Amino acid sequence: MNKSELGSKTAGLPPGTLVHVGIARDEKVKIKIIDYDETHVEEMEVKTVEECLPFMDKPTITWINIDGIHDLEIIEAIGRYFGIHPLVLEDIVNTSQRPKMEDYADYLFVVLKMVYYDEKEDDIKIEQVSLIFGKNLVISFQEQKGTVFDPISERIRSNKGRIGKLGADYLAYALIDNIVDNYFMVLDRVNDKIEGIEDDLADDPTPETLQSIHKMRKEIIFIRKSIWPLRDVIGGLEKGESNLIQESTRIYLRDVYDHTIQVMDTIETAHDILSEMLDIYLSSLNNRMNEVIKMLTIIATIFIPLTFIAGVYGMNFQNMPELGWRWGYFVILAVMAAIGISMVVYFRRKKWL
Amino acid sequence: MNKSELGSKTAGLPPGTLVHVGIARDEKVKIKIIDYDETHVEEMEVKTVEECLPFMDKPTITWINIDGIHDLEIIEAIGRYFGIHPLVLEDIVNTSQRPKMEDYADYLFVVLKMVYYDEKEDDIKIEQVSLIFGKNLVISFQEQKGTVFDPISERIRSNKGRIGKLGADYLAYALIDNIVDNYFMVLDRVNDKIEGIEDDLADDPTPETLQSIHKMRKEIIFIRKSIWPLRDVIGGLEKGESNLIQESTRIYLRDVYDHTIQVMDTIETAHDILSEMLDIYLSSLNNRMNEVIKMLTIIATIFIPLTFIAGVYGMNFQNMPELGWRWGYFVILAVMAAIGISMVVYFRRKKWL
Amino acid sequence: MNKSELGSKTAGLPPGTLVHVGIARDEKVKIKIIDYDETHVEEMEVKTVEECLPFMDKPTITWINIDGIHDLEIIEAIGRYFGIHPLVLEDIVNTSQRPKMEDYADYLFVVLKMVYYDEKEDDIKIEQVSLIFGKNLVISFQEQKGTVFDPISERIRSNKGRIGKLGADYLAYALIDNIVDNYFMVLDRVNDKIEGIEDDLADDPTPETLQSIHKMRKEIIFIRKSIWPLRDVIGGLEKGESNLIQESTRIYLRDVYDHTIQVMDTIETAHDILSEMLDIYLSSLNNRMNEVIKMLTIIATIFIPLTFIAGVYGMNFQNMPELGWRWGYFVILAVMAAIGISMVVYFRRKKWL
Amino acid sequence: MNKSELGSKTAGLPPGTLVHVGIARDEKVKIKIIDYDETHVEEMEVKTVEECLPFMDKPTITWINIDGIHDLEIIEAIGRYFGIHPLVLEDIVNTSQRPKMEDYADYLFVVLKMVYYDEKEDDIKIEQVSLIFGKNLVISFQEQKGTVFDPISERIRSNKGRIGKLGADYLAYALIDNIVDNYFMVLDRVNDKIEGIEDDLADDPTPETLQSIHKMRKEIIFIRKSIWPLRDVIGGLEKGESNLIQESTRIYLRDVYDHTIQVMDTIETAHDILSEMLDIYLSSLNNRMNEVIKMLTIIATIFIPLTFIAGVYGMNFQNMPELGWRWGYFVILAVMAAIGISMVVYFRRKKWL
């Protein structure tokens, strides 16, 4: 989970001041352009924002993908050349944003959270993705170089499916769809883990099982926080009045919207299941502890009266007639055995044993 | 419960790509056609989708039921011949759908979850059923061959009730009604089980009782997940603006809607009752454990001081005057008895015994 | 509580098929007619529905009360003679209905749940009451012969109050009002019981107290289930557009509506109080158990070291100088006393005693 | 808390029948009239409702305050002389009303709950106050003689503030405002008590602390029940369409509305704090109990093995070589000390001690 969730760095600054809030990174920011229409695709990596401008005059669709948001000069240049509102730029570089959608007439601005599973750290990561899209233009911002948009580039390159024929809004939809699909992949991992914990719970619950449950619950709190506002964002795009989104695209947005609801459903179910598992863990722990204590206490209880009897005949009084009896010792042993057995029988009958 | 709840298989693919998500099956997909109007009924099983087409030209109502959604060619053929949107086809073959209703002007698309009780595995199963219905046509998709729609075929065959006289929308209603009725049957089983657990709870609660409660709670989480969206689906059909649904059918849809609410009510009540039972179990367990510990601790407590006294007179000091007394032993025995009895009396008075 | 809450009996049957769902009864169904206007009252018991028809032609208000819904022929006859929709008839004989109100233009159909306290079984019972009312006609259905509507008959007979002057809608209101008033009577019993439990809780909480709390909570779950939808039903009547309900009656419906909210309030408060009491019970139990364990453990702890000392001087070593000392025994006794007393003092200071 | 919360007394009676529901009282009902305009104030106590009528013809504002609602004749007389709807009269004498506001065109009817702190019984009391106000007339009903409206009479008498210049609606507002202010006073007491409990909790939590928490929680349940509907009542007055309320008064009503929300906020916060305190109490109790058990169990555990060793050398076998050794006793004492000390060290290291 990101540590610096909050934007305290920006407190007191005038609005629209660019301050990068997020994990500090050194990598060089990469700018990649894919320019395409139904018949051709042009793809290149550029160094400066200026190099993107020539594509603007053409009637083709231009997708500018920026991997890295810590180079504020590039962000400012984008603001300048494409006429983006300063508040939008401020939001792009502040990774503590909540998913949202804003309609600036000429363009739509969308902030999303992308989740993915970091195999190396065995942890779920959340990253911010921002999209600006207008007529024939989509600009996407990622926190670092990632592979999440590769299937889309691939589809454009191979001109597979509708993507070549439809506009910038469809491209934006495709990117959002991809991000939501990522949630499914993460939730598959989550569900696998939950099933693993469930097996542990059935076999042999240990304190580690408990820790896993708590860890999953915490991760779900964070995923939930990132997905809840997403519903409104996509619903806003689908039902919004912006004429940047064509009717034919809205039907696809409704589909992503359904997926978002499905993600939320799955998360809620996972949360409920985890709560249920926590209850099961605690009661199984309780049961086991009770079993231990009961068993041991019973042993102690049987022997304590017997030890008392032995103690009595260990006393050194001069006048203890039983001690002189011929079979005294054996009688007492028999008495002890009788007491012990009858206590066991009593406990059995009481279902304590 | 289905394991592969999520659609991660489809991540990154262009929308409208058909990927079967669900339990892999080998059975051959079965296509059954029932073509009927008020006066006649024609019923047949066909191999290919093409064989259905002649029925389309007739003014009769045609019901095509497809058992099995894992043969993607058949699904694609249906899309081709009947002009179904690719997103619909994608949803049909993806069994991780959430119940929903979509109005595509020419036809309505409905996804539902059917629950049934699997006697063999003694478990509740959830299966996806999709319906497409337009003018004079209903296409239904089930995951596998099932008997849930048999009463409807039977009613058509015998031309009993209104079904022969009314349109395709009434047939679609009848199918949905049947699916909702299945919930009642499953909930009857659930209630029977809950009553069984309740009896166990009153007689002799064991850890198995606890497990049953937790299992029921988990099953209810899944049933609830499948029924909640159903309400909106049916409400949407009833109040929707589609002119594929006649006024006379809406009154029946309102009836199913009421049933759905009733199912939800019953589920919520079952959930509340189970939570209550969990509380009862835990407190009865607690009571019993307390009883054991109290009883045993009391025994221990009575004998510990007595054993101490015996220990004192078991010491080997040369000068212990009591040891030489003629009635010393008996006096001490009497003292011990007195202490024991007075402790019992004390515990009784304190209501600890 | 009714056992057969669900309508699985009707699964698969065509809608409108009459199936009695509820407790099987043998009693003969009773049909009672009260026909009245401002000046006269006519009252009779009839055997068949046909006998009711003559009253229909008169401008007087006719109230047909049917005690028992298990004779399907009578219900069907009513449907036939009064032109009632089959779905309504189906709902009347299915006692697992949720309270609801439906406007069929010519008549309004209302399903309610009546609660009453069964003195013999010391339990709260819930019964279904259905009302059909149109112009000058009210038909009421009860599950069995009951006394709940007696005050209304009495009022009509004595022509007391407004009832004689106002229409069928006022009569329907009066019946509903009576049913809601019954909730108050049951809740008074519930409150009395809660106060009884509260007293037990203050005096001497036993496991029975706990059972009573749980039982009350379960009963409240069921009452709540029956009253929640009632609010919408009555609100629907009050605010509905049906011209079967006169303006002057709406003011009375608003009054019942207020009562319903009051019932719900009282139920919620009772539920909160019971949860509070459960907490109190559990913590008082906990306190008492803690007290027992603490007291007993302390006794054990004091004597265990003393017993050890006694054990030491019970050893049979030949060279144990203390044993030969003249005052050895008494010194050791003193040492033991000192240890015991100082432990008591220590525990006191630590507030463990 | 009032015991007879419910209106079962009235069950079965025709609506509008006056039945006093509430604590039975003997005091004589007092009727006080204050008649005033901007320049003069007339104040008197009367015996019968008839004596109020002369004031009605004057253009001055007349405030009739009735202390006591158990004299049904007076209530009926008011209904008769001022043309009040029977349902209103029924509600006035039934103290189990829920706060509500009803617009009867000629007059507005408001039921409120007044809370106050009864110093003698050290308990929070809830009383019903009803207001009827029309043009130039306000009638207020209290359950018994109280001082809650004294500041208002005082303000009228001294003609301080706006009260003399504005209409009956402003007077009604002033009365309501006073009642809401009372909530603040009670909540101040509640907060004081909570702080007191908080101090106890920090110093030395006892079972009495727990009882206080539970008692406060129960009181808050009742206050909450009385304040929640108040919000809708005052919101309804402020936003309502009645022309009995002038624009200039609405701004004041908005102010009371804000106060009501503030009261609710404070109650919710108090409730949250109490829940938090309950958690703290339980965990501190748990901590202390754990400490006791741990300490005592450790003592027992150390001495049990030592006692066993002493027991071994207390055995009477003829051939026990250690017994004859010269330093055997001292060696064994040393071994015992070593075992005891190493156990203490072990427990220390494990942080059990």
Next chain:
Amino acid sequence: MNKSELGSKTAGLPPGTLVHVGIARDEKVKIKIIDYDETHVEEMEVKTVEECLPFMDKPTITWINIDGIHDLEIIEAIGRYFGIHPLVLEDIVNTSQRPKMEDYADYLFVVLKMVYYDEKEDDIKIEQVSLIFGKNLVISFQEQKGTVFDPISERIRSNKGRIGKLGADYLAYALIDNIVDNYFMVLDRVNDKIEGIEDDLADDPTPETLQSIHKMRKEIIFIRKSIWPLRDVIGGLEKGESNLIQESTRIYLRDVYDHTIQVMDTIETAHDILSEMLDIYLSSLNNRMNEVIKMLTIIATIFIPLTFIAGVYGMNFQNMPELGWRWGYFVILAVMAAIGISMVVYFRRKKWL
């Protein structure tokens, strides 16, 4: 946290009476004026409200900041000279206000809660800030001299950013934005503390850890109480109909609105995390306690039967044949060892050890 949350001081007083509710302060109230437009800035501190009046006639923007609200004469003077409604003045001096926004046509009145972290007392403080703003005028009220508005004064002085060019509404926005930014700073502290507690929890949970969790939870209850209404306040400004707020400012208000939601999200997440941590603490405590009890009980259980055996051979019967055997002692020692070892093995196998 402020103690005197409630306004009981004002109970019974006529509305609009000024009563200072809050912490009593002695400091002299400071009045600071900043008058500016695009080209110049004038800043001065004044003694009386009259000195502010000359600035009113100029077309520049005038910001009057008042540090301290306990001097009622100043507040009254402001009301008199600027025509502020008495209820507004009453609210300004009553620090128990709930955040709210009121539109008085000529001016808007906004009450906010400012949170800040008091380093000295290591505690979160909440202070009330009120804003009145109209055409070219902003009056801000703080409880005491603070530094929260310094960045704004600084920005005006340096004429940096938009602040010089835009109107009084933008200044009001900037002040509100600053206050919301303060929440982020406090939440950063809160998050730091939560992470600290999380580390403690992982390393070595102590009762102090528990106390910290409870303290954080209580603080979050209070912050939540102050931020929840803020959302409606800012939403009301953004979407309100007042023409005092220009279109260009609304876009900035939307930005603050987003921040408020983000604050609420963060608070909810912090609350969830703390609940999770409480669960973790309690279960880790439970685990540790169980471990202690189990270990110790096992030791006791092993030695109790052995001590019993030693007791048997410590009895003084004259005829105990084993005592005379040559290897009797060693046989018994071996038997004891065997019993002890087999018990350990048994416990191991049962996973109790």
